[in-house]
Amino acid sequence: MNISRRLNRLAELVTEGSRLADVGTDHGYVPLCLCREKKIPSAIAMDINEGPLKRAKSHIADAGLENYIETRLSDGLHELRGGEADTVLIAGMGGALMVRILTEGTRALMGVRELVLQPQSEIDEVRRWLCTHGWHIMKEDILLDEGKYYPMFKAVPGETEGYTEAEYRFGKLGLQESPEVLADFLEKRLEVNRQIEAGLPKNDDGRIAARRAEVAAEIGLLTEVLSCITS
Incomplete structure (x- = not known):
């Protein structure tokens, strides 16, 4: 089948x-x-x-x-x-x-x-x-x-x-069977988040500030995991 x-x-x-x-x-x-x-x-x-x-x-x-x-x-x-x-x-x-x-x-x-x-x-x-x-x-x-x-x-x-x-x-890296595929996934997700960050308005509106902090946190986590995969 x-x-x-x-x-x-x-x-x-x-x-x-x-x-x-x-x-x-x-x-x-x-x-x-x-x-x-x-x-x-x-x-x-x-x-x-x-x-x-x-x-x-x-x-x-x-x-x-x-x-x-x-x-x-x-x-x-x-x-x-x-x-x-x-x-x-x-x-x-x-x-x-x-x-x-x-x-x-x-x-x-x-x-x-x-x-x-x-x-x-x-x-x-x-x-x-x-x-x-x-x-x-x-x-x-x-x-x-x-x-x-x-x-x-x-x-x-x-x-x-x-x-x-x-x-x-993103899971424990030591358990990952396909680290290269995970790295590719994370890199694409990182690029999307960087584009979102660049497109956010530059004002102090509370809702925008919260979204900016959320995206920045995501970028930080993605960068952390990618650095562990590639090191």
Whole structure:
């Protein structure tokens, strides 16, 4: 099965032999790929919308994998019972929504051995949630696929070391699998922020001053992380 580079990289983060729960499965491509290649014994493909779930069910039937992949209509982890999955994959949604799903799904996460996460935004908030709820990020990665950057990471139960603000925002560099891609992402983001800074009005309006301080702080963090990557 040909799947996108993003989905393929996420599939690679799933530990072989684990039972997978794919939250927001859409077309069900990741569990399909892993089960077809016999890398996992079973999967539960979950989605809040009936349309995508029906398409996933159709793809599963076409592949003859109905005995290995179950589909469930579910808002986040609500329909997953504790002990049913070893790996939970949540990808392709905003960080705020991901944090809500994880918070509301605490019981379903009992017994889960790893989380594979790919938030589209508010990535620092997802890292903060993990670090304060008994999850240790063990691997970071970032992928450039069709012009877009996709940060992703794997977390396992356990205590975590303290994080700096830069590490909450961009991850611990020692865990990063693709530092060159991360550097390229940060350089582009730094250039955007410098353009924003240069375009801000030169007045003392409180709102403008607050925005200028926010952009300056972002530039400082980006410069700090880039200097660590390139040193």
